[in-house]
Amino acid sequence: MIDVKLESVSKRFTRSGEAAAVDDVTLTIAAGEFFTLLGPSGCGKTTTLRMVAGFYFPTAGHIHFGEQDVTRLAPNKRDTGMVFQNYALFPHMSVAQNVAYGLKVRKVSRADTARRVAQALTEVHLDGYGTRRIDELSGGQQQRVALARALVIRPRTLLLDEPLSNLDAKLREETRTEIRRIQRESGTTSLYVTHDQAEAMAMSDRIAVMRSGQVQQIGTPREVYHEPANAFVARFIGRSNVLSLPVTSAEATRVGVALPGGGRVTATAPDGHGLGEGDTALVAARPEHVVLVSPEEPDAIRGTVTGVEFTGMATHVTVDIGAGADGDVTVAAVDVPDRVDVGDRVGLRLPAERLWVVRP
Amino acid sequence: MIDVKLESVSKRFTRSGEAAAVDDVTLTIAAGEFFTLLGPSGCGKTTTLRMVAGFYFPTAGHIHFGEQDVTRLAPNKRDTGMVFQNYALFPHMSVAQNVAYGLKVRKVSRADTARRVAQALTEVHLDGYGTRRIDELSGGQQQRVALARALVIRPRTLLLDEPLSNLDAKLREETRTEIRRIQRESGTTSLYVTHDQAEAMAMSDRIAVMRSGQVQQIGTPREVYHEPANAFVARFIGRSNVLSLPVTSAEATRVGVALPGGGRVTATAPDGHGLGEGDTALVAARPEHVVLVSPEEPDAIRGTVTGVEFTGMATHVTVDIGAGADGDVTVAAVDVPDRVDVGDRVGLRLPAERLWVVRP
Amino acid sequence: GSGDEGAETPGGTTAESFVVYSARDKKVTDFVVEQFVAKNPEYKGKVEVLNMGAQEVLERTRAEKANPQGSVWWGGTQQGLSTGANEDLLEAWQPSFAGTMDARYKDAQGRWFGEILLPEVIMYNNKAIPADQAPKDWDDLIAPQWKDKVIIRDVPASGTMRSIYSAMIQRLSPDGSNPQPGYDWLKKLDANTVEYAANPTDLYVKMSREQGVLSAWNLQDILLQSERSKMPFGYVMPASGAPVLVDGVAIIKGGNSEGAKKFLEFLFDGTLRANLAKDFFQIPAVPIAEQPEWLANLGLKPMDVDWDVIAKNETDWINHWNAEIKNKG
Amino acid sequence: MTAVSSTVPSRRGEWARRLRGGASAAWFPYLLVAPLVLILWGYVVQPMLATFAESVSDDGTANYTQFLTSSGVARTSLITSLVISAASVLLCGVVGVAMAFLLKRFSFAGRRLIEAFILVPAALPPLIGAISFQLLYSEIGILPRGLQQLLGTAQPVLAFDGIAGVLVVHTFTMYPFFYLAASAALAGFDPSIEEAAYNLGAGRIRVWRTVLLPMLTPALVSASLLVFMTSLASYTAPLLFGVDQTMTMQIYINRTNGDLPMASTYAAVLGLVSIAFLLLMRWYEGRRSYLSQSKGVSAQRREIANPIGRWLAPVASVLAALVLLAPVATIALVAFSADGSWTTEVIPSAYTMDNFVTIFSEPRAFEPILNSLKMSVLATAGCVVVGVLIAYAVRRLKFVGRSLLDVGVMIAWALPGTVVAINLISAFSTGNGFSFGQALIGTFWILPLAYFVRFLPLVFRASSASLALIDPSLEEAARNLGASWWRAFLSITVRLMLPGVIVGALLAFVHGVGEFVASVLIYTSSTTPISVAINNRMYSFEIGTAAAYGMLQVVLIFVVMWFSGRLEGGGRAASRGAEQWTN
Ligand SMILES: Nc1ncnc2c1ncn2[C@@H]1O[C@H](COP(=O)(O)OP(=O)(O)OP(=O)(O)O)[C@@H](O)[C@H]1O
Numbered sequence A, B: 001m002i003d004v005k006l007e008s009v010s011k012r013f014t015r016s017g018e019a020a021a022v023d024d025v026t027l028t029i030a031a032g033e034f035f036t037l038l039g040p041s042g043c044g045k046t047t048t049l050r051m052v053a054g055f056y057f058p059t060a061g062h063i064h065f066g067e068q069d070v071t072r073l074a075p076n077k078r079d080t081g082m083v084f085q086n087y088a089l090f091p092h093m094s095v096a097q098n099v100a101y102g103l104k105v106r107k108v109s110r111a112d113t114a115r116r117v118a119q120a121l122t123e124v125h126l127d128g129y130g131t132r133r134i135d136e137l138s139g140g141q142q143q144r145v146a147l148a149r150a151l152v153i154r155p156r157t158l159l160l161d162e163p164l165s166n167l168d169a170k171l172r173e174e175t176r177t178e179i180r181r182i183q184r185e186s187g188t189t190s191l192y193v194t195h196d197q198a199e200a201m202a203m204s205d206r207i208a209v210m211r212s213g214q215v216q217q218i219g220t221p222r223e224v225y226h227e228p229a230n231a232f233v234a235r236f237i238g239r240s241n242v243l244s245l246p247v248t249s250a251e252a253t254r255v256g257v258a259l260p261g262g263g264r265v266t267a268t269a270p271d272g273h274g275l276g277e278g279d280t281a282l283v284a285a286r287p288e289h290v291v292l293v294s295p296e297e298p299d300a301i302r303g304t305v306t307g308v309e310f311t312g313m314a315t316h317v318t319v320d321i322g323a324g325a326d327g328d329v330t331v332a333a334v335d336v337p338d339r340v341d342v343g344d345r346v347g348l349r350l351p352a353e354r355l356w357v358v359r360p
Numbered sequence C: 001g002s003g004d005e006g007a008e009t010p011g012g013t014t015a016e017s018f019v020v021y022s023a024r025d026k027k028v029t030d031f032v033v034e035q036f037v038a039k040n041p042e043y044k045g046k047v048e049v050l051n052m053g054a055q056e057v058l059e060r061t062r063a064e065k066a067n068p069q070g071s072v073w074w075g076g077t078q079q080g081l082s083t084g085a086n087e088d089l090l091e092a093w094q095p096s097f098a099g100t101m102d103a104r105y106k107d108a109q110g111r112w113f114g115e116i117l118l119p120e121v122i123m124y125n126n127k128a129i130p131a132d133q134a135p136k137d138w139d140d141l142i143a144p145q146w147k148d149k150v151i152i153r154d155v156p157a158s159g160t161m162r163s164i165y166s167a168m169i170q171r172l173s174p175d176g177s178n179p180q181p182g183y184d185w186l187k188k189l190d191a192n193t194v195e196y197a198a199n200p201t202d203l204y205v206k207m208s209r210e211q212g213v214l215s216a217w218n219l220q221d222i223l224l225q226s227e228r229s230k231m232p233f234g235y236v237m238p239a240s241g242a243p244v245l246v247d248g249v250a251i252i253k254g255g256n257s258e259g260a261k262k263f264l265e266f267l268f269d270g271t272l273r274a275n276l277a278k279d280f281f282q283i284p285a286v287p288i289a290e291q292p293e294w295l296a297n298l299g300l301k302p303m304d305v306d307w308d309v310i311a312k313n314e315t316d317w318i319n320h321w322n323a324e325i326k327n328k329g
Numbered sequence D: 001m002t003a004v005s006s007t008v009p010s011r012r013g014e015w016a017r018r019l020r021g022g023a024s025a026a027w028f029p030y031l032l033v034a035p036l037v038l039i040l041w042g043y044v045v046q047p048m049l050a051t052f053a054e055s056v057s058d059d060g061t062a063n064y065t066q067f068l069t070s071s072g073v074a075r076t077s078l079i080t081s082l083v084i085s086a087a088s089v090l091l092c093g094v095v096g097v098a099m100a101f102l103l104k105r106f107s108f109a110g111r112r113l114i115e116a117f118i119l120v121p122a123a124l125p126p127l128i129g130a131i132s133f134q135l136l137y138s139e140i141g142i143l144p145r146g147l148q149q150l151l152g153t154a155q156p157v158l159a160f161d162g163i164a165g166v167l168v169v170h171t172f173t174m175y176p177f178f179y180l181a182a183s184a185a186l187a188g189f190d191p192s193i194e195e196a197a198y199n200l201g202a203g204r205i206r207v208w209r210t211v212l213l214p215m216l217t218p219a220l221v222s223a224s225l226l227v228f229m230t231s232l233a234s235y236t237a238p239l240l241f242g243v244d245q246t247m248t249m250q251i252y253i254n255r256t257n258g259d260l261p262m263a264s265t266y267a268a269v270l271g272l273v274s275i276a277f278l279l280l281m282r283w284y285e286g287r288r289s290y291l292s293q294s295k296g297v298s299a300q301r302r303e304i305a306n307p308i309g310r311w312l313a314p315v316a317s318v319l320a321a322l323v324l325l326a327p328v329a330t331i332a333l334v335a336f337s338a339d340g341s342w343t344t345e346v347i348p349s350a351y352t353m354d355n356f357v358t359i360f361s362e363p364r365a366f367e368p369i370l371n372s373l374k375m376s377v378l379a380t381a382g383c384v385v386v387g388v389l390i391a392y393a394v395r396r397l398k399f400v401g402r403s404l405l406d407v408g409v410m411i412a413w414a415l416p417g418t419v420v421a422i423n424l425i426s427a428f429s430t431g432n433g434f435s436f437g438q439a440l441i442g443t444f445w446i447l448p449l450a451y452f453v454r455f456l457p458l459v460f461r462a463s464s465a466s467l468a469l470i471d472p473s474l475e476e477a478a479r480n481l482g483a484s485w486w487r488a489f490l491s492i493t494v495r496l497m498l499p500g501v502i503v504g505a506l507l508a509f510v511h512g513v514g515e516f517v518a519s520v521l522i523y524t525s526s527t528t529p530i531s532v533a534i535n536n537r538m539y540s541f542e543i544g545t546a547a548a549y550g551m552l553q554v555v556l557i558f559v560v561m562w563f564s565g566r567l568e569g570g571g572r573a574a575s576r577g578a579e580q581w582t583n
């Protein structure tokens, strides 16, 4: 069942000469689905969310909730709960009053309100902070109040605009589990905006990748990650190495390409890729699939290490493979040989089964 | 050479009955060092930064910049460039005017100002946005203006309070490279607050882990990650499995423990761990080091899968290993056997060389 | 821009109550109304007096023309009342006291009647100037010895002062055709004037605090101030005569004219007039039987002023004075 | 730009959809504004147009051309008025903002008391108030005479006269516009913005110049407008200090002359100048945004180490308060001095309680006070309801004619009170639609109505200024949580505007209590306001009792100020600024 539908929605701010902030976006979100908008800063995620919430009217297009056209419906009649990117907490109310606001509006009884507020504060790990003034909270604490305020009303649709951006990894993980639990239990349709791709992958049923106001790809996390629709998506989701390589053979879903090192591999290609021998294919490889080998190994792509970055779980090694290709390749390895250092010559191997031809 | 020194600094807000927001913190940051504060939301990071910037006076303790005691020096005489957690942009100025403000104060010539502003905007990928009003920017764009405004003045000390929290992963990576470059080139001492542990690991020379206003550990990223001082740090930095296991043998830096599955391993322990046979040791293991094996394998710790989370680069599998131990163990695996699903029985192996005994 | 349907509104004429717009001192009005009600008990609580400036009475009456609220206009200069009469705000009638009144003091068509006479005399601070050294006539005021000693209530906004100044001009040009000698005289007066006071109160304060010690002012107020408020003021009846202003009353068209007429008739009651003369230093515009001592000894010498000439020229003269003479002497 | 046009649905469907938009629909602003426009049209604009019509009734635009000829009184008056108004804005701005800074940024013993005193100069009763300035600063004043005696000079020292005197009076009586507006804005100010400026190396003065003052623009614009218009329409001060070539004096003189069209011309020009200034200010304010875009709510705690600041602030504030209170003290002196006992002496020589005994022994002594109180409260309540709504409409809603609405409201403040009163009389001397067919003249309601029309701009401006600093997303958040527009408006927007609304309401109330020029034309014996009562005393030169009455008025206002200070203190978000500056 379709719950939220955006039909060719565009939004243009009056600033002359600017491109539309949201440009002909069409989406459908099923009831109870957890749908994420992903995209670079300024690509129109917040604008889209605000149109769904009813704060902006689309310049063109329509928005439906179920059967109902809500394009111009008043925000308070939409039953959406929104976490604003800037929180929008009521500065004149205490933490508890902020959270209770939506319940009061809904005429929930006093006792119920108190109980639900307390519970919501516990869910975001803020028990005991109920009587605090908002300006006595840290940034992350304020963000959690904003989240609690939206969650507590159990709205029909949750709109979350980077609700966890100011939380630490630990808390973020706990909170996202909490959000998912609540969302699943109450079957709330959710539209989520995040910059954290791991988060998007972990939480979402489906993801829409946006760029400059336009949707690039809609799919499940695995689809978006492993089968990016184009080079932008491949580069944007996770770290990707996108290499332009000459095509040596082409089949329906497989394309053979020549590697800089001299070897040859066959990559998976999308249906109707339209590539033929002699063309140049864009081939994406995830860093964690690139294997660091000795430069002496036959058919290895050889290059010079230009950066070594320790990120905890993995170490990212950036290797310059020379002018012939697109430049750098990043390798993520759990156990990097300690001797790898900037300036070292190394070899790389690309695993054929993990290569994916993308559209430009 | 020591550049910034915090000596037993405490900050207590007047709210009665509250613990101190910052509690007896002592730190030294070397000139040109990139120093990061890491800790859960509300642990006092911003408060510490604000004391260094001069917006709060410590309730106790002293702050030195080099030889000078700046504990009560006016903020404008400290030559720090701060990115506020809430941006604090001047809403009545355009983007370019915001960025130029610090230069004007420093009486930089008009031509120089224009050049440096343009360059700073390019560094944060905002070229062409100079004439925009602040309220016409997206959240991430605002954050970048705040960053450009602090970077452009090339201050003696950079104070960055989650400067990248609202940027997408791609941009965040580019920007952090940019920050590091600028910071290295101008030898600026930097105090950085972030929630993104990968970021902290990748950028920092040293990290201080805080909790409830107190410093838990100070060390290089590798030290903090691989040799956490206590269970809190182990759990907080990255995902860690901390198991309480009975000690079977104890040496100076090695402690043997009994595994729930029946096996026995020897873990590395810090000097003076004070554990003896019969005690219970807290043993930390990183998910990426835990190996998923068949439940039939001898000596494997057996358990039931309770969660499978795809995060892109890795898939996190949470396994309940039963009442005897601390509960769940998380396994991160790049290639998880597709058949692993919630409810499956699996086996786990802990690699002896990657186990670390932590203080409670 | 109103009054489309006003004819039907009963307005203030219900019952017998009526409203008096008065520029007289509240003490006087309270006193008179008390007496009136005592004599006409049926009007108890039905007479409402609103005190305001003479100019405001005109403004208000004019603005309320479509639906008059007031019935009596009590206290106004000849000019003000004439303006009102010409704008058709006042009702014409013939009261019983009209017969005894000098024709100069009333409107020919009976639209307004003089109530009291206000001789304009020379005022001086009797603490600063001994009585025998005070100026004796108008022309003494322009003598150089009084340089910066004169204070004048600012002219354009004051009916009284406009009349005095116009009289000074007309004195030197009886038909008003050549105001120049008058202008010259006023210029010299201006030279002696240290300050123009904003209003009567200001004048009294400045006089008493000796910013200046001489002025031209009406007799009644000088007497009231010195007797009632213990102000150090004395007066000189100018040798060449004092311009006498008429301050009058009228019935407002469209008000409760029955009550108003009764009230005005009462106002000219002999005993009342005698009391007012005694206690409030009023010189009645009608002859009265028993004059108080001060009035009997006054030796009032009216200056021969042609008010018609003045009425024709006043605006021009005063505008000229304001633009060309004030503060330029 | 190429507008993306979707398939055009049927007309009916389109309308149905539009109507469903509720408070965010395009028609909503018109719905909200329509009654306001009707009120304004009936009570303000129409009467003003009548004024204009009168000004051209006799000889067309000939009256207006006088303003163009260089030698005429008209032009000189216009220029003098403009100069006085501009200078008043500057002086009041400096004094008001400085006081706001001292009192809102530092905390010290007695700050509360001084805050309550600070509005009193604005509350000085007319006439007696102006006279008190004369008794203080003019050639016969206590100060110049005192200095004269002290220094043994022949002439009074430092006596203010002419335009200087007018400016002194204006500064004293109008600085509260700036003080109140600036202090409300300072209290609601996002402190992190200021911190950012300090952090970038700016010193205190620079921060004020480049961040605080510009950010206070909405408040300063609002105050400038009010001061400019008040000065332009000011009558008593030029009168007392003998500056008669001003617009208002000319209006009065022309009315006395009986030249009504010319008087109306002056009034119309006054209105036009005010409108021009208003539009200029609107443009100036509209160029920038003043809305903090900061994430979340910033901590209000700020700490200063500067001991000089800590000591200087109370000393400076007390000094300023003394100077400000001097006129009140003068009135008190007069009220307690025996009639005629104060002539050439620097201060009176004999004191008495007689004046108070006199008023209290009168049977209906308190009636004028109660009348004024009642009518001002009524008018203020009306001003708050309508003013806040108009402020919201003009700032937040997009509709055709926003500027016109703004002008319509402000014009009543720009014109002299006499003109407004006369217009109201003409409009309501017979029944019309706006008075439900009742003739309001001669009834109780005409006075509160006059106050409402005259003082609506005060509430409107103050509310509008505080609204400029409130993030609209707070209202959005409330609506998102299910609150209707009304609920969100009342529980969030109005609540956050409250400091500004209170400021406006106070100003309206204080001016209502002191209003004279319009009142005297429309009062009835059952609605005699205190100002008329005072004036009656003044008229008979019972200056002592007038002053005693004046003191009662001052006390009344002081009490109101004190309680409103409390009220505001209760609204934490608004006025917690000062305490935190000291650690
Ligand atoms: N003005 C204040 N009054 C009272 N308590 C405060 C105030 N500001 C901060 N706190 C409290 O002090 C503690 C530390 O706050 P701080 O802002 O330093 O946290 P933080 O580490 O920056 O957290 P976050 O990551 O959420 O931004 C928090 O528990 C917070 O609630």
Ligand SMILES: Nc1ncnc2c1ncn2[C@@H]1O[C@H](COP(=O)(O)OP(=O)(O)OP(=O)(O)O)[C@@H](O)[C@H]1O
Binding pocket: A013, A014, A015, A021, A039, A040, A041, A042, A043, A044, A045, A046, A047, A048, A085, B135, B136, B137, B138, B139, B140, B141, B166
């Ligand atoms: N009020 C406005 N006027 C003009 N342009 C605007 C306005 N609001 C947003 N924009 C522009 O529209 C584009 C989309 O903005 P939006 O806030 O939707 O981005 P976003 O995807 O949420 O970005 P971020 O991740 O940085 O928050 C941006 O380029 C922004 O500059």
Ligand SMILES: [Mg+2]
Binding pocket: A045, A046, A047, A085, A161, B138, B139, B140
């Ligand atoms: Mg956004």
Ligand SMILES: [Mg+2]
Binding pocket: A138, A139, A140, B045, B046, B047, B085, B161
């Ligand atoms: Mg923080």
